[in-house]
Structures are given as C-alpha cells and as structure tokens.
Amino acid sequence: MPVDLRSDTVTRPTPEMREAMARAEVGDDVYGEDPAVNALENEVAELFGHEAAVFCPSGSMANQVAVQTLGGPGGELLCDSDAHVVTFEGGAAAAYGGISSRTWPTRGGHLDVDTVAAFIRPGGGYAVPTVAIAVENTHNLGGGRVIPIAKLRRLREIADERGIALHLDGARIWNAHVADGVPLHEYGELFDTVSVCLSKGLGAPVGSLMISNRERVAAGRVVRKRLGGGMRQAGILAEAGRHALRHHIARLADDHVHAQRLAEALAPYGVCEASDTQTNIVVLTVPDAGGLAAAAREEGVLVSALGPNLLRMVTHMDVDEAGVAHAVKVLTSLLSRGERAAES
Numbered sequence: 001m002p003v004d005l006r007s008d009t010v011t012r013p014t015p016e017m018r019e020a021m022a023r024a025e026v027g028d029d030v031y032g033e034d035p036a037v038n039a040l041e042n043e044v045a046e047l048f049g050h051e052a053a054v055f056c057p058s059g060s061m062a063n064q065v066a067v068q069t070l071g072g073p074g075g076e077l078l079c080d081s082d083a084h085v086v087t088f089e090g091g092a093a094a095a096y097g098g099i100s101s102r103t104w105p106t107r108g109g110h111l112d113v114d115t116v117a118a119f120i121r122p123g124g125g126y127a128v129p130t131v132a133i134a135v136e137n138t139h140n141l142g143g144g145r146v147i148p149i150a151k152l153r154r155l156r157e158i159a160d161e162r163g164i165a166l167h168l169d170g171a172r173i174w175n176a177h178v179a180d181g182v183p184l185h186e187y188g189e190l191f192d193t194v195s196v197c198l199s200k201g202l203g204a205p206v207g208s209l210m211i212s213n214r215e216r217v218a219a220g221r222v223v224r225k226r227l228g229g230g231m232r233q234a235g236i237l238a239e240a241g242r243h244a245l246r247h248h249i250a251r252l253a254d255d256h257v258h259a260q261r262l263a264e265a266l267a268p269y270g271v272c273e274a275s276d277t278q279t280n281i282v283v284l285t286v287p288d289a290g291g292l293a294a295a296a297r298e299e300g301v302l303v304s305a306l307g308p309n310l311l312r313m314v315t316h317m318d319v320d321e322a323g324v325a326h327a328v329k330v331l332t333s334l335l336s337r338g339e340r341a342a343e344s
C-alpha cells in the first residue's frame, strides 16, 4: 500500500465504524424519518451552539446550501481568492444560486478586517449588494492554517455593523479546534451558517452538514433537494459520522504531529516554513511539483501537485508513524537530488 498523502479524504472506514454503520437504524430521510440522520443533525447543531443542521452528501453541497440560504440571485459573496467555496466548487454559487463573488489574495486565508470592511457594499442602487463573507478554517490551500478566534470575532463585529451574514467553511474546523483548543460552539456562535465535513480528517466515508437556525435549515432542505442531495436511508452514513464524532476528533492531534514532522524534515531544503504547519496540511513550493509527485509515486508516496510549483501533503488516520518516516525518506532524498542537479 502506498503512503497516500494526497488528501485526508482518502481514508477508509475502520472496522469499528463499519460495525456502527451495520447497526444503523434507518428510515426515509427525505420524509425526515431516518433516526440516525436526525440524531446526527441534532448532535452536530448542539456541538456548534445552533438550533438545527441538515445532512448533505458533500462539503461542496453543504457550502452551497448555506450560501443559497444567505442570499439570492444578484448578491455577492466576499472571500479570499483560494477559498474552496468559490474556487473549487465548479462555480456553483454563480451557476445555481446566481451569486457572484469578489475575492482577493491573502496569506493562508487570513482575511484582513479593514479590507473586508472596505469591500462590503450595501444593497440599493446599481451596485452588487454583499450578502455574506465566507471564511475557511482551517484553510486548505493556505496549508491548513488556523484562523485565530480573535480575528473571527472582529469579522463578526464588522458583519453585525454592516448587516451582512458570515459563513464558515469548516470542512476542517475539527483540526482548528484540536490545534487551538477553541470549543466548537465558540466557533459556531460567531457564524450565521457553518458547513462541516465528516469525511476529511474524521474518517467517515461520506457526509457533511450545514448548520444554522431552524428557519435557514428548513430553507436549506429545499435547496439540498433541488440540488439532488435528498438522500433516503442515509442513516448508514450518519452512523459512520456519529462514530467519527465520538472517536476521531481527539486523535487529529496525531495527524498534526505527523504533519509537523514532515514539515520540519523538509524545511532544511528551504521549501517550506515548518512553523507555518499548524494542523494536518503541509504545502511546499518546489521548482517542479508535477515531476516530484511523479517521482515520489514511483517510490510509494502519493502527494498532490496543486500547481506547477505547489505540492501539498495531508496527514490523516490511514498514515501512521512508519508511513510518515517513509515519506520523509523518499521526499528528502528526491529534494536533495533535485538540489544537487540544480547546482551541477
């Protein structure tokens, strides 16, 4: 088996998770009759200090359900230019919600509060009205950086002052919670809508939720159905998620240690700052990301080339210490070979 560091989405359900799935009590969730889905939605809403949640098949759908309940056609979403919600979801906000976006580059997804304040446009007149600000925490392309809670509080103040909504793409909020020790409800209470994923670091095979107040979640169920995301006996998946919530949050700390080990080993090559690695993602700038990824694959290590120079590695529950050690050996050897070739 190769050491697969392409993403934390590649994990497979553990035997215990499969047992929990097999025991699931199920019903038709489109009728609101699946006990496991209902339990999961209630548990997750409570964890984040909200009234309700809706179970979705993917993080992209949970984001889009949230965005479409915050604003209608003609409105605009503000977020950083690498944000998953506008850059990696096939333009869904525009394609299905009629919502445009205004983005700008940031370092690791840290939105500068003054920039956000300057970008907000009120409704009325001809200008595109801002409906919401979206924040990604942790930030995927930003190398898994945690957005500090103080920054999030400032964004909440701005959103309140200007009367617009705040959305959290919390696909990996669990990693932020474990890294920074901020309770999940403290994150949740700062946002009007939150999306979370069970199928990334938490290791469930499928599933995300959109969390908000009762009214917005009811509207979100309609959007989910419209997008084709109404599922029937989805309790089998919901039980995998409930198992993950009980057993796989605290262990994310191991993934963070593994990512730090990778980052520290690669830092001497001058390609990444180990101190930038706060959670389970390591991003490296290299001369030829595709070439390095192909060479690493030959030696049983899978990494993602996200651009000509951008390499990403993500640690997760299916990569143990031995796997990390093998990845360090292969990658440092390839990088030092590359350095020597450049010098000669």
Ligand SMILES: Cc1ncc(COP(=O)(O)O)c(C=O)c1O
Pocket: 057, 058, 059, 060, 061, 063, 084, 085, 136, 138, 139, 140, 169, 171, 172, 197, 208
């Ligand atoms: C930050 C973030 N949000 C949302 C998503 C979308 O999740 P999905 O692949 O389940 O649609 C991802 C996927 O990697 C992500 O990294």
